[in-house]
Amino acid sequence: MRTTGDTRARILTAATELFRRQGYTATGMKQILATAEATYGSAYHFFPGGKTQLGEEVIRASGAAYQGLIAELFQGEGDPAETTAQAFTGAAQTLLDLDFADPCPVATIAMEVSGTNEALRLAGAEVFASWTEALAAFYGSRGIAEPRTTATAVIALLEGAFMLGRASRSTAPVLDAAPAAAAVVRAAAGPPSVGG
């Protein structure tokens, strides 16, 4: 049963999958269309902005989806540091389930185009900011000091751990990052002792 708009969604899904596996530049329109079982005519009908528009919509759609995931994972009354560590443990499993394809569809595109494509760079920046805000809202509600700083560091840690995990085809970096992320949260929860 086909509904109107099906083709557009198929193209977007195929692009998301291929971008995360092969990167943005290395993925051609032809391959996207073959995977989506669509044609050039349909692609440029729905995405007149071409490949750049496709990349931008992939970033924003994935960004919204992951923002929802953050809201889902980071809640409840437990220790926020423990909640954070558990999210990393779950992320390690996701990495494994994907056979070390990029768990973050935004990261690879962001790395590739940050220096060359301003529209895509900006889309990635906005998505990262939205994740930081969502996570900071959670930390703030749990009484963590400097919630935005903490959230930024936790997201950076997760993205970096994904990168090392993909390169080494191992979940170890993400699992190693779990207690580290908890330590970051605990440090912000406690007193800001600097001198010793």
Added chain:
Amino acid sequence: MRTTGDTRARILTAATELFRRQGYTATGMKQILATAEATYGSAYHFFPGGKTQLGEEVIRASGAAYQGLIAELFQGEGDPAETTAQAFTGAAQTLLDLDFADPCPVATIAMEVSGTNEALRLAGAEVFASWTEALAAFYGSRGIAEPRTTATAVIALLEGAFMLGRASRSTAPVLDAAPAAAAVVRAAAGPPSVGG
């Protein structure tokens, strides 16, 4: 005064610069050779393995250089957590000096090819492992518990912060990561208190 081997080095330098700015796939041999003021003949004379060999040598050379930088930065008798934070502060300045080009030539290539080019993926993995070992050696010598785990988390945090910083064209993520990295080191230095 030209010395033998000059051309080879020029090609390698140009490739390193362009890969970090534009990514591996988006950079063409033609542009590399134009930048290096070299020709196809020279390129395939020195790099018979073509673009893949060029990518691999860029990764390994940059990896060795940065391993030296780690050894240089992480030493001395000061508080290792403070030393770590200072390294991040310095990295933020580097990011700014590069006008938000990738401070890590390995990261972009690793993200792009981890799923498609096994030779390059492995080269990146080995480089990341060498950095982790170098950093772990420092933490171990300073009495930090689980030095490898700590080192992995710190490197992941740095790489992730670079990624966010490039996307947002801001040093804030790297500066936010500085105290977080210190917290990770401090947590490993102190007693493993979990319950409270």
Added chain:
DNA sequence: GTCTATATCTTGATAGAC
């Protein structure tokens, strides 16, 4: 070791029929 010319293929994008 360096050069030019070229072979072969793929890229993103468009035109126009239906």
Added chain:
DNA sequence: GTCTATCAAGATATAGAC
């Protein structure tokens, strides 16, 4: 809304003169 055919420009890589 979908299709095919095609364009112009790019890609990596090679051949062979010098």
